[in-house]
Structures are given as C-alpha cells and as structure tokens.
Amino acid sequence: MKYIVVLGDGMADRPIESLGNKTPLEYAKTPTMDKLASMGEIGMVHTVPDGMKPGSDTANLSVLGYNPRKYYSGRSPLEALSIGVPMKDTDIALRCNIVTLSEEEDNYEDRTIIDHSSSEISTEDAAVLLEAVRKELETDTYKFYVGTSYRHLLIWDKGEVVDLVQPHDVLGQKIGDKLPENEDLRNMMKKSYDILVNHPINIERKKRGLNPANSCWFWGAGTKPSLSSFSEKTHLKGAMISAVDLLKGIAVGASMKVINVEGANGGLNTNYAGKAQAAVDVLTKDGYDFVYVHLEGPDEMGHQGSVEKKVKAIENLDEKIINPIVAGLEAAGEDFRMVILPDHPTPISLRTHTGDSVPYLLYDSTDKQQHDWKYNEAEAAKTDNYIAEGHTLVDYLLSK
Template identity: 40%
Template sequence: MKFLYLIADGMGGWPLDELGGKTTLEAAHTPNMDELAASGIVGRCQTVPHGMAPGSDVANMALLGFDPARYHTGRGPIEAAAQGLQLDPDDLVWRMNLVRVTELTIDGIMRDYSSGHIATELSRPLVERLQEKLGNDTYSFVPGVQYRHLLVQKNGALTEDADLAVTPPHDITDKPIKQDMRAFSRSPVLWDLIMESRDLLADRSVNATRANSIWPWGQGRPLNLPGFRDKYGLHGAVISAVDLIKGLGFASGMDVIDVDGATGLLDTNYEGKVQAALKFLEQGDMVFVHLEGPDECGHSGIAKDKVEAISRFDERVVAPLRKALEGQDVAWLIACDHFTPIKERTHTMDPVPFILNGPGCTPSEVSAFTEATADASGLRIENGHELLDFALNRTGKK
C-alpha cells in the first residue's frame, strides 16, 4: 500500500462576512477532498503543543511524527538542515527575512515580511553582498530562497542572544515593531549588524528591491531528529518549495525532492509536484507533499486568493493524484499544519481538520470537508505528533 500525505499549509480559517459566513475552505471548490472525506474519516488534530508558538516549523515537525516539545530548537536550524550547513553544537542559527519596514526604529511599522515576495535571483545577490561586506568570525549570512535566508552566529547559543524574543515578521504585518527593536537592542553586536545591513540595503545602486532591512528571528541550536525510516520502517520523501519542509526531510533522512518551478505561491508548479510524487511512489512508501500557497494568501489577508489557493490544491494536486492511482492500494492523509485566518493574517492555535481515507476507515458520509464537519465528527488527536501513527495504524500501514 502507498501512503499519500498532502498538506495545504494554512488552509484552515474562520468564518468571514465577505464570504457569507463561510470559511475560505467552505467557500473553495473541493469536490475531491469532499469525496475522500465522505468515504473516509475526518477529525481535528492539535498540531501545535500548548505553550509553543503556532508556526509552520512546530506544526510540520509534529505532522511528520516528531514531538516538537522534544526536538524543536528554532525555525532557523530547520532551514539550515535543508542547506546541509556544517554547524557546531553551540552555534546559533537565525532565520533571516528580507523585510520592508517604514523605519528601523521603535516608531517603525512592519510593512512587508517578504519584500514583495522578492525573487531568489534578486535576493541571493543581496545576501551575498551582506556576507561580503559584513560577514565576520561571529556572523555569517547564508543565502536561501526568496525572502527566506539564514544568519549563523558562531557560539551564539552560549550568549544571551539565544533567549531574545523576536516576533516572526509575518505575525506583525502593518503593526509596530517597537517590542522587537527593544529586543534587538539587548544585543549590541547584533543591533550594530542590523543597522549596518540597513545602510547597505539603502544603496540603490546595488538594491532595487523593496527590501530595506534584515529581520533575524527563530534562532536555535542545530537540529537533531531521529531517522524517519528507523521510526516508521518506511521509505519516505518530502516535496515542497520551502526550506522548512526540506530541512525536516533532510534531518530525518527522508528523500528530499526538488521540483523546478515550485514557488510556494499561487503560481507554483502543481503538475511538477504531482509527477514527482507519483514517480517516487513507484519505489517509495510514503510521500509528504506540501503546498505553501494557502498560507501565503492568508498572510496577505485577501480572502478570494486563499479560496483560489485551496481550490487549486484540490483540482491540481488531489484530483490528478486520485486519477493516477485509481484502483491501486492507497491511503490518503490530508490536512493543514495550522490555521491562517484572513482576519488575523497570521497563524493560530486552532486544531486542524484532517481526512484519513484507506483500509480500516469507516465512511463518515459527511457532505463536505470543512472545519465544521471535522469538528462535528468528535474525533480529535490531542498530540499532533501522534497523527501519523494513528493514520498508519488505522490503515494497516504500520
């Protein structure tokens, strides 16, 4: 039996007046997920442990079966694993966004956590220049993808910087940065680096993008995860546009499959991800296919775009996979990692809806796959890292 694990990042949400009281999932056209939900089981899962921030790092770690309370050290270290960085145990790895703020002072406002979803071919030269001009024995700038980069602080885990509480920039869009500027100021060396980076990015001869500041956050020691095959006895792979998911895959010894044209946005290469998943399943056991689009649209606060992102996930990922695997022995687990409600424009702690369809699943006969039908089922997985075990056990895969 093959196991498909499909994640629409940030798909869950809250009812909206502009959608007639529907959530974006309820408003989306999702006939394939609806059919899988009706012929399988639905429920809710608490992917983020209480007391931890509701980020994709925590939630996706849990979805892959690893307890964040035990293994999570920060967002930066997960993305460092995706790049195969050689790190020492006491290094501190920061996720570093290229952002746009009104001004880098306590009176500033976070205008754009992604600098207009800056393209990699524009962001990489900027980070390389930051490294050339400002990199030293303590700090190294590491280019990543789009607006997502890394800052490595040598032996930083031994300093008070490890405890600085900096807000993820996507959580404070159009909000004041006063609290975070005060946090940065507690580390004079880091403060100076941020200010020098601002001055460098202000040079329009080398930077014609919207980015006008770096934003280090999500820092932690290097990540160590158990092997996925050792834990589950399965040959698994991850497919995603974002380094976060790739890092979890690399750290746990899964195959990490790159797909040309995978952007993490509405224009991602859906067909390429589907074909990559099918090819892997010719010899592999489980594939974790991650779509970032619904989450990015949730952060933008544009309901129609998020409805479209969810509809495309159903039409261009779920539908072709169902058609290609029709008549084969297949189990499906479909979920989101967290809610990204349009009203909030950031992540929330709500338990996420999921579908499990395969052997051992009595049909729920729900009319549609929504947050409400999943909640009404009464099935709830309280610890997110136990969802995969539940699914594998129920379908006889484990």
C-alpha cells in the same frame, strides 16, 4: 499500501463576513477533497502542543510524527539542514528574512513592517541583496547563507538562543519595541536597511510596483537539531516534496529523500503539476512507501491578508495537487491511505498563525465509506473524531 500526507500550510481559518461567514476552506470549490471526505473520515487534530509557539516548524514536526516537545530545537537549525550548512554544537542558527519596511521615517525604530516576504521576492534577486549585506556585515562570528525567496539564514558562532519576534506576527506595526535586545543583531538589522534601501534591485522593484526588500530581520534562533530516522521509526521509505527550506530541513534531519521540483517556489504560482507528478512517481516508480507533499500557498496568502488569493490557493491544492495524485495512484493500481490537513490556521483577520486545532481528512482507497459531509473546519468539528496529540496522527495514518 502507499501512504501520503498532503499539507496545505496555514489552510485553516475563521469565518469571514465577505465569504458569507464561511472560512476560505468552506467557501472554496474543492470537489476532490469533498469526494474523498464523503468516502473517508474527517475530524480535528491538535498539531501544536499547548504552550509552544504555533509555527510551521512545531506543527510540521508534529504532523510527521515527531513530538515537538522532544525534538524541537528551533526553526532555523532545521532550515540550515536543508541549505547544507554544517552547524557546530556551539552554533546558533537564525532565520534572516529580507522584509519590507516603510521608508518615510527618519529613524529606523519608527519604521513599520509592511511585508514579511517583500512581495514574495525571487531567490535570484534576494541572493544579490544578501550578498551586498554579507560583504558589509559578515564576520568570523556572523555568517550569512542564501535560502529560498525571502527566507535566508544567519549562523552565529558561540551565540545564544535569544527571544526574537517573528516578522509575520507584527505586520503593520512599528518595529521599535520589536527589535532584538542583542546589540549586534539590532545594529546589523539597522545597517542592512542602509545597505539595501537604495540598492538598484529595490529601485527597479519599486518601479514595477513591487515592495522593496530593504531590511534583514532576524528571528527563530535555535541549536543544532537531532531527529531520529523516519525509516527506522516507521519501517517505511519516506520522501518530502516542498519548496520551503524548513520542510526540506526536517526531511534531511529525518533521513528522508528530498525531492526538488523545478519551478516550485512556495508561492501561489508554484509548479503544482510538477509536485503532483513527483509524488506519483516516487510512490509508483521509485519504490517509496510514504510521501509528504507540502504546499505553502495558503499560508502566504493568509499572511498577506488576501481572502481571494487564499481561496484560490486552496482550490489549486484540490485541483492541481490532490486530484492528480489520486488519479495517478488509481491508474497505477496502487492501494493507498491519504491524510489531508493544514499544519496550523493562518487566519486572514490576524495575518499570523494560531495554535487552534485543524481539520483532517483521512481516505483509504481500500475502505470506502458513505457520508454526506464535506471537508472543512465546521463539519470536521461536528464529528466525534479528535486527535489530541498531533504527533500520533502519522501512526493513525500508517495503522493499516
């Protein structure tokens, strides 16, 4: 038996008037998911423990079977694992987004955060900008490391876990009261704007109609993580397929195989075919038992507030990820159990995460059932199937 988790990051949502009061998942054309739902099980699962922030960090740890209350030590340290940063026990890791701030105001504090991803900036452009920041601001205490796209890292030697604001939580808001209380961090953010605002890459980006990547934004502070081995926990060989450093870091911490797919970028136009084929290959050719396929697109489109693009991201997940994985495993004659779900909702109306329960779909190729339901939030909520602790979902998946 092979086991697959397909995670549509932020895919869950709330009814939207322009979609006829349907959610993007309900509105999207998803024939593969609906077919699997009609032969499987749907229900709701609570992935983010009450009282914890509804982030992709806590939620994906939960879906992979790690109780966030026990294993979560911060988002950025998990990303540090992916990047290969050797953290000391006394280090603090912080996410360093390269964001877009408004430029009309005289004072940094009066600026508004326009875009947490700077138009999904390429890693290549972001690396050049971060190098400019590093040359001016890096010290023995603060070290910068390049990640992926807009997602980068700051390591603070002998630092402290300070409370910092997530940029995607304050889109469209003035930043004055959202800045770090820590003077060093706040000053580095302000100086980064001066370094980046007139950088040639940003001048060129604005000419092309793209948002300039004109400021660093620090958040997600945490300490060195310690996860138990996935294989020791489940007795299965597991692999991770994702373009996002957070997910790769969770996999590294869990001693899972990390599969890097060329052209996978965490955006709407990622390499879907490559990710799907990699999933099939690792299960049918490489001797692995479990694969976790993560797609960032729905979450990014939710943060952008784009109804049309979020619907498209969900349709791409159905057509270009789930359908070829199912077809590939069937063609190889493999029995498999697959669970499909979001990690958390990213409602278009809010442009940030919530901790609401999310719909799951469980399909077993050896136990096909007959139902008339489709996979979406409304129909999943109508069932009596509810998993109150998200970290137990993977045990349910592996129970056969």
